[in-house]
Amino acid sequence: MEKRTSYYRIWDTLAAEKSMVFLAGPRQAGKTTLAKIIAGGFSNTLYFNWDIQEHRALLLKDPAFFTTLKRRDSSTPFVVFDEIHKYRDWKNYLKGVYDQFGQEYRFLVTGSGRLDLYQKGGDSLAGRYLLFHLWPFTAGELFGGKRALEDFLADPLFLAAVDPDAAAAAWGTLESLSGFPEPFLGRRPAGYRRWSANYSQSLIREDIRDLSDIRSVGAMETLYHLIPSKVGSPLSVSSLAGDLKVAHGSVQSWLALFERFFLTFSLPTWTDRVVRAIRKERKVYLFDSPRIKDPAACFENMVAVELWRAVSCWNALGAGEFTLHFVRDTQKREVDFLVANDREPLFLVECKLADEKPAKSLFVLQEELQVPAVQLVRDMEGYRSYRNGTLPVLITAASHWCAGLPTFTVGDNPA
Numbered sequence: 252m253e254k255r256t257s258y259y260r261i262w263d264t265l266a267a268e269k270s271m272v273f274l275a276g277p278r279q280a281g282k283t284t285l286a287k288i289i290a291g292g293f294s295n296t297l298y299f300n301w302d303i304q305e306h307r308a309l310l311l312k313d314p315a316f317f318t319t320l321k322r323r324d325s326s327t328p329f330v331v332f333d334e335i336h337k338y339r340d341w342k343n344y345l346k347g348v349y350d351q352f353g354q355e356y357r358f359l360v361t362g363s364g365r366l367d368l369y370q371k372g373g374d375s376l377a378g379r380y381l382l383f384h385l386w387p388f389t390a391g392e393l394f395g396g397k398r399a400l401e402d403f404l405a406d407p408l409f410l411a412a413v414d415p416d417a418a419a420a421a422w423g424t425l426e427s428l429s430g431f432p433e434p435f436l437g438r439r440p441a442g443y444r445r446w447s448a449n450y451s452q453s454l455i456r457e458d459i460r461d462l463s464d465i466r467s468v469g470a471m472e473t474l475y476h477l478i479p480s481k482v483g484s485p486l487s488v489s490s491l492a493g494d495l496k497v498a499h500g501s502v503q504s505w506l507a508l509f510e511r512f513f514l515t516f517s518l519p520t521w522t523d524r525v526v527r528a529i530r531k532e533r534k535v536y537l538f539d540s541p542r543i544k545d546p547a548a549c550f551e552n553m554v555a556v557e558l559w560r561a562v563s564c565w566n567a568l569g570a571g572e573f574t575l576h577f578v579r580d581t582q583k584r585e586v587d588f589l590v591a592n593d594r595e596p597l598f599l600v601e602c603k604l605a606d607e608k609p610a611k612s613l614f615v616l617q618e619e620l621q622v623p624a625v626q627l628v629r630d631m632e633g634y635r636s637y638r639n640g641t642l643p644v645l646i647t648a649a650s651h652w653c654a655g656l657p658t659f660t661v662g663d664n665p666a
Contacts, residue, residue: 255285257392257658258385261567262289262359265381271349271358275366276385277513277538278454281432282361285385286331289359293329295322301334314344317356329357336362342375349379363458363512383567386560387430387538391656393421395561400570400657407598408623408645410634411655415648419630422650426553429539447539451475451514459508470495471505478515478535483548485532485579486517506535513538516559521576521589521596525619529579550629550649551587551602557653558588558600570660578620584612589620599624607635607646614639627652 262285265272274282283300290296297320299306309316317330335341345360360366366382386392397411427443428434431450434443455472465471474495481491488506492499509515517535522528536555543549555575562573571592578599579585588600599622601613609626617624617639624642627649634647645652 254288255281255385255392257395257564258285258383259288260659261383261564264568265383266357269379269381270353270356271345271360271380273366273380273382274359274361274385275363275382277387277431278363278458279431279433279450280385280387280513282385283333284432286333286359286361290329290331293357294324294326295320295328296331297328298331299333299335301332301337307338310338310344314347315352318352327355327357329359332358332360334362335360336366346375346379349376353379384563386563387556388425388432388435389430389557389560389656390418390421390425390650390653391557391561392658394418394654395656395658397655398657400565400568400660402661403655403657404592404597406623408625408636408643409655410645410647410651413651413654415632415651418650418654419648421654422553425540426549427541429541430556431539443541447542450539454512454514459512465505465508467497467501470497470501471508474502474505475509475514478509478537479543479548480545482534482536482543482552483545484534485529486535516555518555518575518577518588521578521591523594524596524621525578525580525616527581529581532579534577546629547602547604550604554600554602554627554649554653555588557649557656558590561656562590564658565660568660578616580616584615586610586613586616586624589622596620596622598622601626602649603627604629607631609637609639609644609646613644617642617644625652 262272276282297317301307320328322328338344394413397413424435427440429443434446455475456468460468474491477491488499488502492502510517515535515537517533520529520532522530536552537543538556540549540552540556543552558575562575565571565573574591576589576591577587578589586599587602590597599613599617601610603626605628607628613624613626624644626646628646629649631648634645637644
C-alpha cells in the first residue's frame with residue numbers, strides 16, 4: 252500500500268499526453284518517493300534536486316546538463332526536477348527545456364504549492380505540461396481499487412467489497428497519526444506529535460516566509476493554531492482578525508498562503524437549486540486531522556480529506572470537472588458535503604459521530620437537490636438503508652464507505 256499505485260496511474264495517464272508532468276502537493280506527502288517509484292520504470296534516469304549544491308552547480312554551469320546522462324540503452328530518458336521552483340528563473344528554464352528536448356526526454360517536475368502560484372497569471376509554460384497532486388494517505392487510496400469511478404457514480408451508496416475490520420483499523424491509524432507517510436508508517440503516537448509540531452512551524456518559517464516576505468510570522472503561526480477550533484463551522488475572517496489584532500486583509504492573505512502550501516483547503520457553499528441558500532461562506536479543513544481535538548470536528552475533517560483527495564484525483568484523470576461543497580440555508584439547515592460534476596449535484600454526505608438515524612437537515616436538503624445521500628458514522632457495524640420519498644439514503648461507517656472511493660476509471664488497469 253506504500254507504493255502509491257493510484258497516483259502512479261495518474262502519472263501514467265498524463266505522461267501519455269505530455270512529456271512534461273508537474274507533481275505538486277503538501278510537503279512530506281511523498282512526492283520524492285513517488286518520483287523515484289516512477290523512475291524505476293525507466294532504464295535511463297536522472298534525479299536533480301535544487302537543494303543539493305552539486306546539482307545546482309551543474310544546472311547553472313550547463314542548463315542542458317542532463318543530456319550528458321550515461322545511458323544503459325536506447326530507450327527514452329526520464330529526468331526528475333525536484334524543488335526546481337526555488338530557482339529564480341525556473342519557469343523560463345523549463346520552457347526552454349521542454350521546447351528543445353520535449354520530444355526526446357520525459358520530465359517530472361515536483362514541488363510544493365509554488366508550482367500552482369503562477370497559473371492565475373501569465374503562464375510561460377502554458378500548453379507544455381500537465382499537473383496532478385499527491386495527497387497524504389487516505390482510506391480511499393489504501394482500499395479504493397475495488398470499483399471503477401463510473402460504477403461508483405452510477406450508485407454511490409453501494410458498499411464496495413472491502414474488509415470492514417481492516418478499513419476500521421486503517422481509519423483509526425489515520426485518525427491518530429494522520430495520513431502523512433512518516434508518522435503513518437512509523438505507527439508511533441510520540442513520533443506523530445514530534446512530527447506535527449515541527450511540520451507546520453518549519454513550513455511557515457521557511458517555505459511561506461521565503462516566498463511572501465511576511466514579517467508577522469508569529470501572528471501567522473497563531474492563526475494556523477486557531478484553525479483546528481474553527482473546523483466544522485463557516486470561517487469568519489473578521490472574527491479571526493479581531494482575535495489576532497491584525498488587519499482583515501492580513502488574515503485573508505495568510506489563509507490563502509496556507510492553501511497554496513497545502514496546510515489547509517477550503518470549501519465554498521453550494522447555492523444552485525437550494526431555496527434561501529447561504530452564499531459566500533467557506534469552511535476550512537486541515538490535511539493534518541489529528542491536530543483537531545474536538546472528536547466531531549476531527550471526524551468531519553477526515554471525511555473532507557477523503558473527498559478532497561477523491562475529487563482531485565478524478566479531475567486529474569480527466570473524468571470530469573468535480574467540485575466539493577457544503578450546503579447551508581438561511582434557516583441554518585446544513586449538510587456537510589456535496590460532490591458535484593460540471594455544476595450538477597451528484598450526492599450528499601453528512602457526518603455524525605454516532606447517530607444512526609438520518610439527520611432532518613439531510614432529508615430536507617436532499618429533497619431540494621434530488622440526489623442520493625449517505626450519512627457517515629464514526630463507529631458502526633453494518634449499514635442501514637432509508638428512503639426519503641423516492642430518494643435513497645445510506646447510513647454506514649465512514650471507514651467502510653470512504654475505503655470504497657474509487658481510484659481508477661474504466662479502461663485503467665487496476666492491478
